Amino acid sequence: MSVKITRVTTILTAPVGINLVVVRIDTNQPGLYGLGCATFAYRALTVKSLIDDYIGPLLIGRDAQAIEEIWQLLHQNAYWRNGPIENNAISGVDMALWDIKGKLANLPLYQLFGGKVREAVPVYRHADGSSFEALCDKIEEFQAKGITHIRCQAGGYGGGGYGPAPSDSPEGAPDGIYLDPRGYMRATISMFEKIRDRFGFDVELIHDVHERLHPVDAIKLAKALEPFDLFFLEDAIPLEQGEWLRELRAKTTIPLAQGELFNHPLEWRQLIAERLIDFIRVHVSQIGGLTPARKLQIFAEQYGVRTAWHGPGDMSPLAHAANIHLDLSARNFGVQEWSGTEPPNVVIQDIKGPHNALLDVFPGLPELRKGFVYPNDRPGLGVDLDEKLAAKFPCEHGITTWTQTRLRDGSLHTP
Ligand code: MG
Numbered sequence: 402m403s404v405k406i407t408r409v410t411t412i413l414t415a416p417v418g419i420n421l422v423v424v425r426i427d428t429n430q431p432g433l434y435g436l437g438c439a440t441f442a443y444r445a446l447t448v449k450s451l452i453d454d455y456i457g458p459l460l461i462g463r464d465a466q467a468i469e470e471i472w473q474l475l476h477q478n479a480y481w482r483n484g485p486i487e488n489n490a491i492s493g494v495d496m497a498l499w500d501i502k503g504k505l506a507n508l509p510l511y512q513l514f515g516g517k518v519r520e521a522v523p524v525y526r527h528a529d530g531s532s533f534e535a536l537c538d539k540i541e542e543f544q545a546k547g548i549t550h551i552r553c554q555a556g557g558y559g560g561g562g563y564g565p566a567p568s569d570s571p572e573g574a575p576d577g578i579y580l581d582p583r584g585y586m587r588a589t590i591s592m593f594e595k596i597r598d599r600f601g602f603d604v605e606l607i608h609d610v611h612e613r614l615h616p617v618d619a620i621k622l623a624k625a626l627e628p629f630d631l632f633f634l635e636d637a638i639p640l641e642q643g644e645w646l647r648e649l650r651a652k653t654t655i656p657l658a659q660g661e662l663f664n665h666p667l668e669w670r671q672l673i674a675e676r677l678i679d680f681i682r683v684h685v686s687q688i689g690g691l692t693p694a695r696k697l698q699i700f701a702e703q704y705g706v707r708t709a710w711h712g713p714g715d716m717s718p719l720a721h722a723a724n725i726h727l728d729l730s731a732r733n734f735g736v737q738e739w740s741g742t743e744p745p746n747v748v749i750q751d752i753k754g755p756h757n758a759l760l761d762v763f764p765g766l767p768e769l770r771k772g773f774v775y776p777n778d779r780p781g782l783g784v785d786l787d788e789k790l791a792a793k794f795p796c797e798h799g800i801t802t803w804t805q806t807r808l809r810d811g812s813l814h815t816p
Contacts (some may be wrong), residue, residue, distance in 0.1 A: 404465040404505065405429045409457035409494070411439070411449040414791035416758040418477040420445040420798070421717040423786055424452060424493030428465050428501065435465075435500035436786055438686050438720035439493025443801045444486060451490045455479075460494065465656035466505070468498045472692045483665040488689040496691030496723055496782065503781030510723075510782060514730035516696065521773035522728040524712075524739035525607055525632075533595060547771030550632055550736050552607040553596060555588045563802040566811060574811030578802075581809060582614050586622050593629040603632060607736075609635040612662075612815050614807075616645035632736070633658040633680050633709070639815060640668065646677040658682045658735075661711040669697065673706050680735045684711035686720055691727070698731050707735030714740045716761035722782045725767045725774055730803065739769060762791045 408427040415421060422439040441448050459478060463471060475491045476482055492579040503510045511517055526543050528551050530536035536553060543551050566574035571710055589608065596606065608631060610619055626634065627643055633656040638645045640662045649657065658680035664687060672678050681701050685694045708731055710724045721739075728734045760766055765784040767776045777783045804816040 402430070402505075403499070404433065406460045406463050406465050407461060409452065409460050411452045411493070412786065412788060413445055413449060413473035413796045414790055414794050415796045416762045416791070416794040417674065417714070419715050420522060420796040421715075422448050422489070422493065422720065423717055423791075424490075424497050425786070425788075426465065426494065426497040426501065433501060433504060435497035435504070435781065436719055436722075436784065436813045437493040437496025437498075437500065437782075438717040438723065439489045440686060440716045440720065441485060441489040442715040443804070445796055446798055447486050448490050448493075451486060452493060456490055456494060459495065465498060465501050468495065468502065468692060471495075471498060472689065473524075476689065483689075485664055485687060488664060489527060489686050492686035492688075492690035492720075495692050496686075496719060499691050500719075500724075500781035507780050509776060509778050509780060510691075510726040511776065514726060516734055517729045519729060519734070521770075521775045522725055522734070522767075523549065523772060524737045524769065524774050525552055525605070525741060526550045527554070529554040531556060533592065536592070537596075537599060540596070540604070542595050544697075547773075549772050550607060551607040552609055552635070552738075553592065554609065555585070555592045558585075558609065558611040558613060563805065566807070567809070570809055570811055575807070576802075577805045577813075578816075579809065580613060580806050580814055582814075586614060586618055586749040589622065592630075593626055597629050605632040605736075607632050607635060607658075610637045612636050612639040612816060616642050616648070619645070620649050620652050622648075623655045627653060627655055631655055635682065636661060643668070643672060645673060647675070650677050656680065658709050662687075664688060666693075666697075670700075673704050674699050675707065676704055678706060680707050680709040682709045682711055684713075684716070685723055686716060687711075687726070691723055694723075694727060698727060702731070702733040705733070707733050709735045712738035712740055718759065718766040719782055719784050719786075719799065720792060722765070722767055722776070722784045725776050725781070729776060737774065739774060758794065762787050762794065 410425045420442040422445050424437045424439050465619050512627045526548050528539035563578050577668045578654045598710040656679040659678045660682045663683045767774045806814045
C-alpha cells in the first residue's frame, strides 16, 4: 500500500498554561493521520514557522512509511545539523510517522519496538516545598499514592522566584532568580540527612543539581550525599563541563544521571562508552524524536547505562506516551520522570463537573496507578488531539523569566 504525506499541520495549544507544539501529518489513506510532539515551549513560534515554512513543503507527496529516510532528509536538509529548534521540529514529524506506522500495523508502538519487557513503567515524581515540613507533606502524599521514587529539592532548584536582586547584591543588579550555589549545596546535604531520619531507607531518593554548582562543588556534594544512598544524582555537571564527569566518577560511587540538555550524539557518546554515567536522561524531542532515541537506548544498553528519559511538564502527552513506549520495551530502562499529568491535575469546573484540561485536549495519555504508568493499547502512540478544544487554550509568547538565574553579584548563571 502506498501511503503518501498529503498535509503537515502545526498546532499550538496551552491547556495547562505551558506552550505545547504538535505536528499532525495527514496521508492519502482515508482517516489515517499521525501526531507528534515538537514542543520547545520557550521558542514555540519559531518551531511552528520551521515546520510550516520549510519542513511541510519538503514532505508533501513523500512515503509516510519511510521513517528513517525522512528523518535523515530533515536532519540534513538545512546543511547545519542538531540545533534544538530543528531537532524539536524533526521530532514532531518523526513521532507522527511512528504513530502512522503503528496505526497501519494496528499495534501500539511498544510492539513495534520489540514488545513489552515489563507490564508497566515505574516513575519518579518531583517533591519540593518552601519548608522542610512542606517537602515532607509532598513526600507523604506521593507515598500514599504508591510512588516509590521521589526527587527531593530544597525549594525549587536552589533559587527563589523571579524578582529584584537581594539587598546584598551590587547596586543596579538586574531582576532574576537569585541563586547562592554553596548555600544551596549545604541546604541540600542537611535536607537529605533529615529526610532519611524521618522516612528511613524504604524510599528511593533522587536529586537534581540542575547544573547549579561549579564542578568541584558538585563533587563535594556527591561525596557528602553518599550516606543517604540516592538512586541517582541528576545533572551534577554542566553540559559544557562534561570532562569533569571523569573526576566525579573517580571520587564517588553515587549513581549519575546526565543529559536533559543534550542535543548532539557527540555529547553522550564518550560518556556512555567510557561508562562515566549510569543513566542517560535526554529529552526525546530535543534530540529529534523516537528514531534517534531508540538508537541511543540500544547503544546505552551495550554499556550497562540505563534510561531515565526527561519527562517534565513542558512537553505534550504525545511525548509522555513516546517515553512510555520506549520504557516498556527497553531492557536497560532505569526509571521514568512523570510530571503530574494524572487527573485531577488541572481541573476545569463546568457543566460536566470537574475534568482535566490536558486530558480533554489529548485523550489517551497513559495512566499512573500506584506508582506505575500503564499504556493504553491503542495503535501508534495511543494519544489523540481534540483540535477544536486545543484552540480554546491559546499559547502566550511573553518573555521567559525562569531561565534568568543570577548569582549574588548580578551575573547570569545557567538555569
Ligand atoms: Mg533535571
